[in-house]
Amino acid sequence: MxxxxxxxxxxxxxxxxxxxxxxxxxxxxxxxxxxxxxxxxxxxxxxxxxxxxxxxxxxxxxxxxxxxxxxxxxxxxxxxxxxxxxxxxxxxxxxxxxxxxxxxxxxxxxxxxxxxxxxxxxxxxxxxxxxxxxxxxxxxxxxxxxxxxxxxxxxxxxxxxxxxLKSGVRMLSESVRANAREGDIGGPLRDIAIAHPDTIIGSYPFIDDDKKPNTNLVVRSRDPEKLNAAMSAVKEMLAGLNVAR
Amino acid sequence: MxxxxxxxxxxxxxxxxxxxxxxxxxxxxxxxxxxxxxxxxxxxxxxxxxxxxxxxxxxxxxxxxxxxxxxxxxxxxxxxxxxxxxxxxxxxxxxxxxxxxxxxxxxxxxxxxxxxxxxxxxxxxxxxxxxxxxxxxxxxxxxxxxxxxxxxxxxxxxxxxxxxLKSGVRMLSESVRANAREGDIGGPLRDIAIAHPDTIIGSYPFIDDDKKPNTNLVVRSRDPEKLNAAMSAVKEMLAGLNVAR
Missing domain, CATH: 3.40.980.10 (MoaB/Mog-like domain)
Structure with a gap:
């Protein structure tokens, strides 16, 4: 499987x-x-x-x-x-x-x-x-x-x-709202992506209800542990952010 | 042009x-x-x-x-x-x-x-x-x-x-609601399409507000006269239809 x-x-x-x-x-x-x-x-x-x-x-x-x-x-x-x-x-x-x-x-x-x-x-x-x-x-x-x-x-x-149809191991996915502008997290996010090679990390900008630029971050992996590890790293990075939007 | x-x-x-x-x-x-x-x-x-x-x-x-x-x-x-x-x-x-x-x-x-x-x-x-x-x-x-x-x-x-951008001669388009099931007009519509080679005739089924199967017919051509001729043939065909839906 x-x-x-x-x-x-x-x-x-x-x-x-x-x-x-x-x-x-x-x-x-x-x-x-x-x-x-x-x-x-x-x-x-x-x-x-x-x-x-x-x-x-x-x-x-x-x-x-x-x-x-x-x-x-x-x-x-x-x-x-x-x-x-x-x-x-x-x-x-x-x-x-x-x-x-x-x-x-x-x-x-x-x-x-x-x-x-x-x-x-x-x-x-x-x-x-x-x-x-x-x-x-x-x-x-x-x-x-x-x-x-x-x-x-x-x-x-x-x-x-x-x-x-035959199907493979399902691609798992978790997302988090960054409450940050995409440009403020691009650097650290790239580092996380490099450190977690069996995951796919996507960054999707949007304008939120307060009319502020915001970003959804999505981590995908077939391996739940690797997904969790990468998502933890993303959340830790977001918690440490100190930027105005 | x-x-x-x-x-x-x-x-x-x-x-x-x-x-x-x-x-x-x-x-x-x-x-x-x-x-x-x-x-x-x-x-x-x-x-x-x-x-x-x-x-x-x-x-x-x-x-x-x-x-x-x-x-x-x-x-x-x-x-x-x-x-x-x-x-x-x-x-x-x-x-x-x-x-x-x-x-x-x-x-x-x-x-x-x-x-x-x-x-x-x-x-x-x-x-x-x-x-x-x-x-x-x-x-x-x-x-x-x-x-x-x-x-x-x-x-x-x-x-x-x-x-x-450079642009060409615009493709013109006209549509008519057939008030007929697609399967009832497929034969005559094919004949019209063959008789009007410089037009593209599309047939798009949908369910109308009365919950009946209906069809939109779209005639496209770059030549307004050829478009009109084909659309006239389509409308004539529809007027002559005698089918229940």
Whole structure:
């Protein structure tokens, strides 16, 4: 269980790049993966363009244990994710009989048109990600998990797929409010970071409720003792500060 | 003025990948670039890791007209963006005399410590992005624009740098609420998309106030006449629909 498990996210959609839709999936998946012991290493956002999707997907899936994609699995002509994923893997794609059967239960012959049947196109060899409440399924092929772009549906798909993923030792995290300006603690904080090499120490400035510059310090480590040691050093440093803000 | 100008965004920060901080910069920059006639083609998010930053930056700056980075230009040990950018360009980096002079005006000798001076490190040959209200400057080197991660500061930097950028013919956009389920219009919409090749037609499902599945259709084009023609075809198609939702 000392293994480190890594992941990338690939967000697919013109609407994110045009700014028309503000992405809400990256933050959700990032937090979700951290909580289940998977390290998110990289995110890419690309357009609804087959070559761009394939290039980004291949880069990410060769580099990380898992890749999570969002967007582009609906019924319209701009939904090209499933076909692009099949091409990236060099496998065929066709209407999945189980999905078609479910669609037939839900829609009459008049409504089960070609556009809706498009949502049943699943690359050969992929496992479906579906539930009673998910209409158009996501799927997992190799180390790639293909999900919807609509946040509520994506979130339901994460809940289905997460228990099946291998996960590593969870990255633990503790934070403290410095009540100091970032520039006043940068020096001592660097010394602590150097003295505690198996931890990651982050410094995040913000403006607090009193309109004063303030800083959150976050210590992360997979080892609880090392995390505690580094956090103690941070708190000791903060207690010894003698600076006005 | 018929040139197409492209851009990428590189978001730098462990805190985004851990999910601790939810990015608000991608959506802002995306919309900003669309409005000034620059096409955002790709976004990447990477950790505070020199090799990762350099690899992503080089990929993006070789591919697009501009790259906008956010994050990692503060006073602490995890702020390594300026040094990484200098390495990516193969240039030196040092305390910029103009920035140091400004810092001396603001801080006394006791407060102008090594950490704060770190924010004056600017790659050789870069132009500063600064104003009276921006403390630590951003900078532009080659086609790369390096900005703060704090949204309010990043936004002030965009306002400073934007007038200096070349921009292309603006992508125009019009949208219509379909009052139809995406699956009912996917077929005719595809036909319209094929008949109007110089437009981009996007279909975005949502749940409306009556809890019914609904769809926003967006037509984009640089040519106003082609946009109008495609939008007319979309509206005609919608008017002829005879489906229950």
């Amino acid at each position: 000392s293994e480190i498990v890594t992941a990338g996210i690939l967000v697919i959609g013109d609407e994110i790049l045009s700014g028309r839709t503000k992405d809400k999936n990256i933050g959700f998946i990032a937090e979700y993966l951290t909580n289940i012991g998977i390290d998110l290493k990289e995110v890419r956002v690309v357009a609804d363009d087959e070559a761009d999707i394939i290039a980004a997907l291949n880069a990410l899936r060769n580099r990380y244990d898992y890749v999570f994609t969002t967007g582009g699995i609906g019924p319209t002509h701009d939904d090209i994710t499933a076909d692009s994923v099949a091409k990236a893997f060099g496998v065929g794609i066709d209407h999945h009989p189980e999905v078609v059967a479910r669609f037939r239960e839900r829609w009459g012959a008049a409504d089960l048109n070609e556009a809706r049947l498009r949502m049943a196109r699943i690359p050969d060899g992929a496992e479906l990600i579906q539930s009673a409440t998910i209409l158009a399924p996501g799927f997992k092929i190799g180390n790639v998990i293909v999900m919807a772009g609509v946040p509520s549906i994506m979130q339901a798909m994460m809940d289905i797929v997460a228990p099946k | 018929s040139e197409i100008v492209t851009a990428g965004i590189l978001v730098i920060g462990d805190e985004i990948l851990s999910g601790r901080t939810k990015d608000k910069n991608i959506g802002f920059i995306a919309e900003y670039l669309t409005n000034i006639g620059i096409d955002l083609k790709e976004v990447r998010v990477v950790a505070d890791d020199e090799a990762d930053i350099i690899a992503a930056l080089n990929a993006l700056r070789n591919r697009y007209d501009y790259v906008f980075t956010t994050g990692g230009i503060g006073p602490t040990h995890d702020d390594i963006t300026a040094d990484s950018v200098a390495k990516a360009f193969g240039v030196g980096i040092d305390h910029h005399p103009e920035v140091v002079a400004r810092f001396r005006e603001r801080w006394g000798a006791a407060d102008l410590n090594e950490a704060r001076l770190r924010m004056a490190r600017i790659p050789d040959g870069a132009e500063l992005i600064q104003s009276a209200t921006i403390l630590a400057p951003g900078f532009k080197i080659g086609n790369v624009i390096v900005m703060a991660g704090v949204p309010s500061i990043m936004q002030a930097m965009m306002d400073i740098v934007a007038p200096k």
